[in-house]
Amino acid sequence: xxxxxxYLSQLTANGLILGLIYALIAVGLALIFGVLRIINFAHGEFxxxxxxxxAFALPAVGLLYWPALAAAIAAAALLGLVLYEGFxxxxxxxxxxxxxLITLALSIIVLHVVQYLFTANPRLVDTAYGFAGVSIxxxxxxxxxxxxxxxxxLAFGLLYVLLSHTQLGRAMRALAQNRDAALMVGIRPRAVxxxxxxxxTALCGLAGGxxxxxxxxxxxxxxxxxxxxxxLVIIGGLGNVPGTIVASIGLGLMESWIxxxxxxxxxxxSVFIAMIAVLLFKPRGLFATGTARVG
Amino acid sequence: xxxxxxxxxxxxxGALPLITTSHYIIGIGVSACVFTVAAAALNLVYGFTGLLSxxxxxxxxxxxxxxxxxVTTTSGNFWQGLGxxxxxxxxxxxxxxxxALRTSRHAFVIVTLAFTLLAELVARDWVGLTRGPLxxxxxxxxxxxxxxxxxxxxxxxxxWGYxxxxxxLLYLLVTSRIGRTLVAIKExxxxxxxxxxxxxxxxxxxxxxxxVLTGICGGIYTFYLRIIDPSFLDFYYMQTFxxxxxxxxxxxxxxxIAAGVLMSALPELLRFSADLRMILYxxxxxxxxxxxxxxxxxxxxxxxxxxxxxVPPP
Numbered sequence: 186x187x188x189x190x191x192y193l194s195q196l197t198a199n200g201l202i203l204g205l206i207y208a209l210i211a212v213g214l215a216l217i218f219g220v221l222r223i224i225n226f227a228h229g230e231f232x233x234x235x236x237x238x239x240a241f242a243l244p245a246v247g248l249l250y251w252p253a254l255a256a257a258i259a260a261a262a263l264l265g266l267v268l269y270e271g272f273x274x275x276x277x278x279x280x281x282x283x284x285x286l287i288t289l290a291l292s293i294i295v296l297h298v299v300q301y302l303f304t305a306n307p308r309l310v311d312t313a314y315g316f317a318g319v320s321i322x323x324x325x326x327x328x329x330x331x332x333x334x335x336x337x338x339l340a341f342g343l344l345y346v347l348l349s350h351t352q353l354g355r356a357m358r359a360l361a362q363n364r365d366a367a368l369m370v371g372i373r374p375r376a377v378x379x380x381x382x383x384x385x386t387a388l389c390g391l392a393g394g395x396x397x398x399x400x401x402x403x404x405x406x407x408x409x410x411x412x413x414x415x416x417l418v419i420i421g422g423l424g425n426v427p428g429t430i431v432a433s434i435g436l437g438l439m440e441s442w443i444x445x446x447x448x449x450x451x452x453x454x455s456v457f458i459a460m461i462a463v464l465l466f467k468p469r470g471l472f473a474t475g476t477a478r479v480g
Numbered sequence: 481x482x483x484x485x486x487x488x489x490x491x492x493x494g495a496l497p498l499i500t501t502s503h504y505i506i507g508i509g510v511s512a513c514v515f516t517v518a519a520a521a522l523n524l525v526y527g528f529t530g531l532l533s534x535x536x537x538x539x540x541x542x543x544x545x546x547x548x549x550x551v552t553t554t555s556g557n558f559w560q561g562l563g564x565x566x567x568x569x570x571x572x573x574x575x576x577x578x579x580a581l582r583t584s585r586h587a588f589v590i591v592t593l594a595f596t597l598l599a600e601l602v603a604r605d606w607v608g609l610t611r612g613p614l615x616x617x618x619x620x621x622x623x624x625x626x627x628x629x630x631x632x633x634x635x636x637x638x639x640w641g642y643x644x645x646x647x648x649l650l651y652l653l654v655t656s657r658i659g660r661t662l663v664a665i666k667e668x669x670x671x672x673x674x675x676x677x678x679x680x681x682x683x684x685x686x687x688x689x690x691x692v693l694t695g696i697c698g699g700i701y702t703f704y705l706r707i708i709d710p711s712f713l714d715f716y717y718m719q720t721f722x723x724x725x726x727x728x729x730x731x732x733x734x735x736x737i738a739a740g741v742l743m744s745a746l747p748e749l750l751r752f753s754a755d756l757r758m759i760l761y762x763x764x765x766x767x768x769x770x771x772x773x774x775x776x777x778x779x780x781x782x783x784x785x786x787x788x789x790x791v792p793p794p
Contacts, residue, residue, distance in 0.1 A: 218586070222586075224586065224589065224590070272770075275770075281585065281586065282526070282530075282532045282585075282589075283769060283773060285532060285589060286532075286722070286726060286765060286769050287766060287769045287770070289719075289722075289765070290762045290763075290765035290766035290769060291762070291766065292762075293719065293758055293759070293761060293762030293765070294759055294762035294763060294766065296758075297755045297756075297758040297759045297762065298755075298759060300755050301755040301756065301759065412593065412594070412597055415590045415593065415594070416590065416594055418590075419587050419590050419591070423584070423586055423587065449605070450601060450605035450606065453601055453605075454598060454601050457594040457595075457597060457598050458598075460590075460591070460594055461576075461579065461591065461594065461595075464579050464580065464583055464587065464591060465579045468579070468582050468583045468587070469583070
């Protein structure tokens with residue numbers, strides 16, 4: 186069989202877009218880990234809430250993409266605020282396992298409440314763009330995919346500006362790098378942690394909203410993506426935002442290529458095998474820089 | 481005294497098939513025996529050693545598949561299947577535990593979770609080995625010296641015997657010097673190292689022993705169900721083990737056993753809706769984590785302390 190370059194480039198384009206969506210999810214996890222030192226097991230449910238908000242908001246606003254996406258982000262961010270104020274703010278430093286069990290319990294509750302209310306049936310989400318798209322050469326990309334990639338890139342740009350050029354973001358990085366020193370210069374950990382959780386969940390809502398028109402929306406969609414995102418955060422070096430983005434895009438490409446050329450089972454397995462391999466040779470992750478850091 | 485109470489209660493529970501003829505109730509008894517051992521194994525790893533391991537679910541599933549495959553694809557019998565379930569899990573636990581324990585405790589959680597997800601993938605997608613979603617049905621009843629464990633009351637003796645044996649072993653372990661070392665590692669790893677104790681071999685041993693016990697649990701439960709398919713690796717089981725440990729009190733040997741028996745019976749009341757049952761599980765876990773982070777055992781202990789501290793009335 187002749188090597189099909191067109192097929193490869195189509196796979197590459199899809200993989201890049203997939204990787205950007207992974208990055209949106211994983212970056213939020215890395216942010217929360219960097220600032221709060223906890224792993225948020227309910228993170229996938231924010232993605233699901235974003236996607237469900239998108240699914241319900243689209244018909245309400247006449248299939249317009251942008252207002253529905255804004256609603257998805259707002260819904261996830263609002264829930265993030267509830268998560269922090271209601272549950273995470275009472276955690277003391279070092280209560281890592283407890284944070285996992287609390288967020289795991291919340292994840293179970295949210296997932297099954299949604300499943301109970303809206304059933305587990307997959308939903309197809311239609312937007313005003315439908316399945317229209319652009320052709321670059323002979324590669325075809327739908328508008329919804331292109332927009333998903335665009336908003337993800339835009340979000341990373343804004344995140345970079347936020348983390349490196351605003352007081353809000355610098356406080357997050359300070360807290361991630363050295364908690365004691367950050368406290369000494371008058372940074373309030375509570376406010377910064379709240380900002381980080383809301384920012385991370387908003388990114389996750391964005392990912393859910395952007396993903397909704399690309400695949401079927403189900404209550405369990407967040408779970409499988411979350412588990413991959415965990416692996417990505419480890420590969421990227423716990424709490425390292427740029428490392429996580431690089432690892433995510435790499436995984437998106439790898440999955441797409443593997444899915445195109447090999448049996449489908451390797452597609453899901455590749456990320457976990459990659460993670461275990463990385464841990465064997467570089468226990469602190471591929472992009473670790475001494476201490477975990479944000480930005 | 482406490483040992484005597486435990487023996488009486490264990491014998492009382494063991495007499496369940498003599499008290500009732502209801503297969504439904506005895507079936508819950510089988511689940512209670514198996515789940516309690518799996519929860520106690522998780523308690524060894526998490527409660528005593530302080531390692532939150534999601535790999536327990538993977539060990540449970542791999543144990544089930546290993547036992548089933550030995551019986552169906554080779555000429556092995558049930559007992560060889562159980563031995564194989566334990567051996568495979570011991571090897572896997574060493575292979576996964578060594579790299580995972582060298583990383584931070586944060587990464588350990590994720591690695592063990594990934595291991596379980598990989599096991600689930602193999603169960604679902606490696607059709608040549610596991611028959612995928614079709615599962616392996618029609619497993620034969622175990623036989624011991626001509627006695628066939630072919631009905632629920634008979635199978636109950638098997639589950640009960642294993643539970644008594646495994647829990648006795650665990651009790652000996654956690655009350656020994658090794659058990660105290662594990663707790664010391666959990667409480668303060670740096671100080672333990674400074675005392676000249678290398679934490680890694682102890683952690684690895686606890687993780688491996690927990691894996692072996694859990695794998696045999698999985699094997700027994702598979703032969704109780706008489707079928708295994710990928711739903712045997714459903715996250716529901718992990719949540720069950722976790723809730724038993726959390727509600728009972730992580731690090732409390734008797735607390736987890738009490739919670740294991742209790743939490744096996746309780747969800748049966750909510751059988752009519754899987755979603756409502758899971759919501760209840762989530763709420764129980766959340767409330768336990770927020771209101772009594774040390775479980776029932778910790779709560780009782782605190783109450784006792786408070787009573788001792790209270791000023792007696794003049």
